[in-house]
Amino acid sequence: MATRRIPRPAAVAVALCAAALLAACAGASRAGCRKHVAKITDYGAVGDGKTLNTAAFAKAVADLSARARRGGAALVVPPGKWLTGPFNLTSHFTLYLDEGAEILASQDMKDWPLIAPLPSYGRGRDEPGPRYSNFIAGSNLTDVIITGKNGTINGQGQVWWDKYHAKELQFTRGYLLELLYSDNIIISNVTFVDSPSWNLHPTYCTNVTISGVTILAPVHSPNTDGIDPDSSSHVKIEDCYIVSGDDCIAVKSGWDQYGIKFNMPSQHIVIRRLTCISPTSAMIALGSEMSGGIRDVRAEDNVAISTESAVRVKSGVGRGGFVKDIFVRRLSLHTMKWVFWMTGNYGQHPDNSSDPNAMPEVTGINYSDVFAENVTMAGRMEGIPNDPYTGICISNVTAQLAPDAKELQWNCTNIKGVTSAVTPKPCPELGAEGKPCAFPEEELIIGPHKLPKCTY
Known part of the structure; x- marks a missing residue:
């Protein structure tokens, strides 16, 4: 499907201070300005798109890591095509991609070692056992x-997608970026392209800011989620543009019995000014792996174009956990299959087993101030028998129907809630007249008040 680039708000001017400019940047103590700066070429890397630079990236990070505690360190990737296998980051560190810089992921699977599965998943997401390493990790x-002048991190995922479709993979594909047990993370002004699977996966993290990021993948590529905060707290996603073969944003917290045992929720998450294109998935999904719980998610001023659904709840018997205190307002939706979609029968389970008594709690879901046009169906709302989704509030919604719209505009089972000023008329399960839906007045404070502004 041909897509038209939607202009994003002006990218945040994020850069770093080279040592010679520290005085102009008010010194190395200023947040984000690093005292020790080096280029990847200082470590023998060649930006011809053919030379494998895995050793150079590893050497660069190791060298800068030794100096990072004394004023921080930055690795600059200049213009060129820098082919490499997976590599790790370090603390007090900036990976800076200059304009015209492109880091290319190796397409040779021998360059991707196997690593342990996540404890909240118990096994690889695609296949049992371990998983392939992530391209950039820590x-x-x-x-x-991770920032720059809109340089590119390219996962070159076609080889992985082909093998996935052909069922030739023994292990789960790696993600383009995965950070574990980490805090104070900023990802801004970078383009991520063609990930083997999920793109950005902050997991067991706190205080994460993702701002001014572009994520691109073919709309039929498998499981190329854009941004997946997973068992993470205080996450801010803003001013991002995502074209995806799966959910643009998917908030997660572990899978069935493993997520229940790990017991780390995703919470205090802000998603605003997102533009999403995903014809087969959601703009924002809550789940389906939500067994550690999801709460206090605030989504506002988001746009979806040619996308299957807006903010979707995905759960099922065996998941356990909860999805509650979800606040959504001011959505602009254009060409949608469903405006509202909740799923209580998500059937994928690790090792084909789950506890039939592990029932999820879904309650306190608020949607307000939604405009949608060219809509096939207003709502598909499916809770779980004997475990209904409750506390649903929908207010001030206009859904303009497509020429081929369904005659039945709402299909509701095992849900309870209220509505006000909703067109077309909601289903009886949402027929009670309610007040305008809630949205928290107090702003969540996440990350720095302003992103670092330093200059090379």
């Missing part, structure tokens, strides 16, 4: 910035 880090 664990137990603090103060990490």
Whole structure:
């Protein structure tokens, strides 16, 4: 499907201070300005798109890591095509992609070692056992910035998608970026392209800011989620543009019995000024892996174009956990299959087993101030028998129907809620007249008040 680039708000001018410009940047103590700066070429890397630079990236990070505690360190990737296998980041560190810089992921699977599955998943997401390493990774880090002048991180995922469709993979595909047990993360002004699977996966993290990021994948590529906060707290996603073969944003917290045992919710999450194109998935999904719980998610001023659904709840018997205190307002939706979609029969389970008594709690879901046009169906709302989704509030909604719209505009089972000023008329389960839906007045404080502004 041909897509038209939607202008994003002006990208945040985020850069770093080279040592010679520290005085102009008010010194190395200023947040994000690093004292120790080096280029990847200082470590022998060649930006011809053919030379494998895995050793150069590893050497660069190791060298800068030794200096990072004394004023921070930055690795600059200049213009060129820099082919490499997976590599790790370090603390008090910036990965800076200059204009025209493109980091290319190796397409040779021998360059991708196997790593342990996530404890909240118990196994690989695609296949049992371990999983392939992630392209850019890190664990137990603090103060990490990935930024630049809109340089590109290219996962070159076609080889992975082909093998996935052909069922030739023994292990789960790696993600383009995964950070574990880390805090104070900033990802801004970078383009992520063609990930083997999920793109950005902050997991067991706190205080994460993702701002001014572009994520692109073919709309039929498998499981190329845009941004997946997973068992993470205080996450801010703003001013991003995502074209995806799966959910643009998917908030997660572990899978069935493993997520229940790990017991780390995703909470205090802000998603605003997102533009999403995903014809087969959601603009924002809550789940389906939500067994550690999801709460206090605030989504506002978001746009979806040619997307299957807006903010979708995905759960099922065996998931356990909860999805509650969800606040959504001011959505602009254009060409949608469903405006509202809740799913209580998500059937994928690790090792084909789950606890039939592990029932999810879904309550306190608020949608307000929604405009949608060219809509096939207003609402498909499916809770779980003997475990209904409750506390649903929908107010001030106009859904203009497509020429081929369904005659039945609402299909509701096992849900309870209220509505006000909703067109077309809601189903009886949502027929009670309610007040305008809630949205928290107090702003969540996440990340720095302003992103670092330093200059090379």
